[in-house]
Amino acid sequence: MHTGKSYKLSEFLVWTRRKVYLLVALGFFPVILYEVFGIKWLDIPWPVIALLGTSTAFIVGFTNTQTYRRTEEAQQIWTNILSLSRSWGLICRDLVDDANHTKTLIYRHFAWLTALRYHLREHRVWESANKKHNAEYQQYYSIPEWETPLDIELAKYLSAKELKYILTTDNKATQILGLQSKTVKSLYNKEKLVLIQFIEIERAIRDLFLQQAKSEQMKDAPYPRQYAIINTFFVWLFCTLLPFGMIKDFDKLNEVVEGAIKGHMVWLLVPFSTLISWMFTSLEQVGESTENPFEGSANDVPISQMSRAIEIELRELLGETELPPALEPKNDIIL
Numbered sequence: 001m002h003t004g005k006s007y008k009l010s011e012f013l014v015w016t017r018r019k020v021y022l023l024v025a026l027g028f029f030p031v032i033l034y035e036v037f038g039i040k041w042l043d044i045p046w047p048v049i050a051l052l053g054t055s056t057a058f059i060v061g062f063t064n065t066q067t068y069r070r071t072e073e074a075q076q077i078w079t080n081i082l083s084l085s086r087s088w089g090l091i092c093r094d095l096v097d098d099a100n101h102t103k104t105l106i107y108r109h110f111a112w113l114t115a116l117r118y119h120l121r122e123h124r125v126w127e128s129a130n131k132k133h134n135a136e137y138q139q140y141y142s143i144p145e146w147e148t149p150l151d152i153e154l155a156k157y158l159s160a161k162e163l164k165y166i167l168t169t170d171n172k173a174t175q176i177l178g179l180q181s182k183t184v185k186s187l188y189n190k191e192k193l194v195l196i197q198f199i200e201i202e203r204a205i206r207d208l209f210l211q212q213a214k215s216e217q218m219k220d221a222p223y224p225r226q227y228a229i230i231n232t233f234f235v236w237l238f239c240t241l242l243p244f245g246m247i248k249d250f251d252k253l254n255e256v257v258e259g260a261i262k263g264h265m266v267w268l269l270v271p272f273s274t275l276i277s278w279m280f281t282s283l284e285q286v287g288e289s290t291e292n293p294f295e296g297s298a299n300d301v302p303i304s305q306m307s308r309a310i311e312i313e314l315r316e317l318l319g320e321t322e323l324p325p326a327l328e329p330k331n332d333i334i335l
Contacts, residue, residue, distance in 0.1 A: 018132060026274075046246075059234050086310075087204060093318070096201075107157040114153045140333060228288075246272070304335045
């Protein structure tokens, strides 16, 4: 997530420059055929280009709206996790009348947050974080889950026995919540919890399961591939045909100019077609970088930062004074 005022134009140009190179080549191609090789019949009627551009604008706008909603939904899920985590800390502190068990339950919650965020940062084949323009941009920010192994992080919160068990499981976050429920059931059987307290804590665990399921669904259900491919297809079809629709109009400018540039006005097609096409490809690229809010891109929901904030708050509830530092943005980007 970008925490500054906005991305700089220079950053945006660096991020999109690979497509600019291709767009410049697409602009030069019809001009060279027209000017150098004398193929003067190269012309697509402007109404065709206008209709295609309108259709492309609609599909790009629709796609970007839907991908933004995915990120907004992911942000809401983790806002709910933040709220439920605070409730979990209060429940464990005030309903469990045993300091050791309270600490165990809260530390296991840190382990649950850790296992969940590591799972969400795993790569999926449809994600775009590994594309060259995104992978290159990762030098400007850090992804905590890709820097430290999961077992080292979990070892901070789980006993050696629990850690050994959790690392052998497939869905580690689910198994950690299972340990939570098992501990709560044991406390109830030992009559350290009354029925209403037991029900309240189990309800909290259920709510955490619900938010975990929503996060996993967001991770494992990509933006529909049929819409993604039609968006890309329309954009590049428009960018390819646009120079052919503009070439006659630029050639006509030779009738109203004098001097050295007379007879060469068609070459102006290259920068102007590149500029128009760049607008469409940039919108497509922004939408693509927004559709997977946990993939490790600069526009991700900051689940690492939120998890650290939760840990600091709950440690303070336990009365601890040696707290981990809050995560800080790097180049105005924090994950």
